[in-house]
Amino acid sequence: MTRYTRRTRRTLQVTGVGVAALLALSACSSGSDSSSKKDSSSASKDSAKKLTGTVTVFAAASLKESFTTLGKDFEKAHPGTKVTFSFGGSDTLAASITGGAPADVFAAASPKTMAIVTDKKDAATAPSTFVRNQLEIATLPGNPDKVASLKDLTKSGLKVVLCDKTVPCGAAAQKALDASKLKLTPVSYEQDVKSALTKVELKEADAAVVYKTDVKAAGSKVEGVEFPESTNAINDYPIALLKDAPNAEAAKEFIALVQSSEGQKVLTAAGFLKP
């Protein structure tokens, strides 16, 4: 009898350890929404002029530099607010938003990825295009291969990397190539625009077709070559307020800042085009 109770207790202890381990594993995935909930209740009590709390912005990786600047501007203009960002691939971000991630604003790198969110009715406002991004050829510093057009990339012996057709920059590059009836065989179809750029930065590839903003962000490590066919494949960047936004008041203000003339100034400085 006593042995039985002792054994039961031990069973419970061991079970407890197992449960604790699982809890510890799942604890990582359920973070950071308690704070934003508090913010929303306090924000709704406030007047529209006095904003407080945290704004959570999910934005495409290519917006990192400019949005970080805009976030700091926003915090300066509205003391008591905080803007937190999650930058990543638009597909991944869209998937986590439809999966219930607590975000206020979504800024995507293509209408297609924004559609993932709007199709699930997770957006509160209709998405509006706030910037556009154009393709550019990134070559080695000094352009030793004398690349001057898209056609020059088809020269033999030139190592060119493109983005894979499954990601926005690859789809756009393919569109530009088709429009100019060119056949280009790259050495690699990269998984995202940053890794395509890295191949040129490391001098492993001679050229890559990437965005203007990426060329600008890379500074002196690459040289940009504009080509006329890029006008056939310009990516629109939509932004939208999300339906379950914990802090909708402040989020609306942030979107307004992005669309304002000073916001546009920051974005065009990074290489984006006006909508």
Added chain:
Amino acid sequence: MTELDKSGAAAEVLTGGDTRGAGPRRRRARPGARRRGVPLPLLVPALVGLAFLLLPLIALLVRAPWRSLPEQLTSPEVWQALQLSLICATAATAVSLVLGVPLAWLLARTEFPGRGLVRALVTLPLVLPPVVGGVALLLALGRNGVVGQVLDSWFGITLPFTTAGVVVAESFVAMPFLVISVEGTLRAADPRFEEAATTLGASRFTAFRRVTLPLIMPGIAAGAVLAWARALGEFGATITFAGNFPGRTQTMPLAVYLALQNDPAAAIALSLVLLAVSIAVLAGLRDRWVTAS
């Protein structure tokens, strides 16, 4: 029956169910468990661990697009990627064997200053994030790399964006598994056999070839299987170092990752193909190699 009972209990643990309710039923199962000599504090976490490892696989199978599977399997791209995966993983295993077994022998059988440090460095690719490993390989063996520059200008060899580059990337991440496995076996193997052979006039290399090698064959086989499996699933270093070009450097994991961007169903189907092939190969090897030794 008792097994079923226990898996039910494990499921309750997993779902955070009321474990007290499972008391009486568990008690009936326990005498059997005790007779088999499985202590409960080991059994419960073991079952939880097993469930934890198997659940994702089961989820894959449950959600697999069985209807479109035949269509996926008949596409030439899939076969191309699968073929490339198998060829490169096998080549990477061969490279790991040729270079890794002597390295393991050096670490286990010789004394030299800083041996502990060398052993730690050998296992570095295990902890290095794969993408970082790929970048490191580019910096070393790329067209502009420390050694790659020389390869390029003297011999005209460039590794990035080639099938050879895939083998290099896979060997880099897979070899440590083999080295660790073989070194462990060597340490456990009795060195007196080799010593006896050398006293009977065999050179150290002959002793290694005729005595040590047959002795540690099971360890080498296990290490090779581990390395092969790791090479087959390699993604980060491969895509960073060798890029992604169908038929040349697009292995199965790369194809899966890119399919995931716009067609998750296809990605799951591809993953299942890779799983089925690797399980078939590993099971076949197990019977052929490990039991034969």
